[in-house]
Amino acid sequence: MSRIRAAFWDPAGTRYGIPTYPWRMSPPHLLTRRQLTAEGLRPGGQGVQAQVMWRSTRHSAPGVRSAYLYDIRFALPKRTATPAQMEALAKANAARRTCPDCHRDAGYVLPRHLGTCLDCAETAEVAA
Numbered sequence: 001m002s003r004i005r006a007a008f009w010d011p012a013g014t015r016y017g018i019p020t021y022p023w024r025m026s027p028p029h030l031l032t033r034r035q036l037t038a039e040g041l042r043p044g045g046q047g048v049q050a051q052v053m054w055r056s057t058r059h060s061a062p063g064v065r066s067a068y069l070y071d072i073r074f075a076l077p078k079r080t081a082t083p084a085q086m087e088a089l090a091k092a093n094a095a096r097r098t099c100p101d102c103h104r105d106a107g108y109v110l111p112r113h114l115g116t117c118l119d120c121a122e123t124a125e126v127a128a
């Protein structure tokens with residue numbers, strides 16, 4: 001094991017506070033969030049279990065990098081929205097785009113501070 005790798009070899013977490021492994025040396029059941037996502041999983045409320053640390057030689061941002069790892073055994077399936085949920089979301093978003101004054105779908109989410117579409121807000125401002 002090279003000296004750099006040895007510096008990041010801390011499975012007990014005595015040096016870094018949490019179990020730490022060098023690049024490509026973490027146990028197979030510990031995955032990053034992205035790796036879990038690729039498996040259709042999410043951390044599922046578990047905290048960070050460990051980390052991978054490596055020395056980056058990337059020219060723009062050299063230095064020590066780390067990535068948090070989660071235990072696949074505690075991971076849960078990703079939740080996908082049900083058709084009813086999708087419908088409710090679409091409805092809620094449509095309501096956010098609909099102007100209460102002219103009752104038209106403005107095509108954008110109405111600014112909260114105006115409460116109306118930009119056309120109505122402008123008309124009201126001119127009238128005032």
Ligand SMILES: [Zn+2]
Nearest residue numbers: 099102117120
């Ligand atoms: Zn309007």
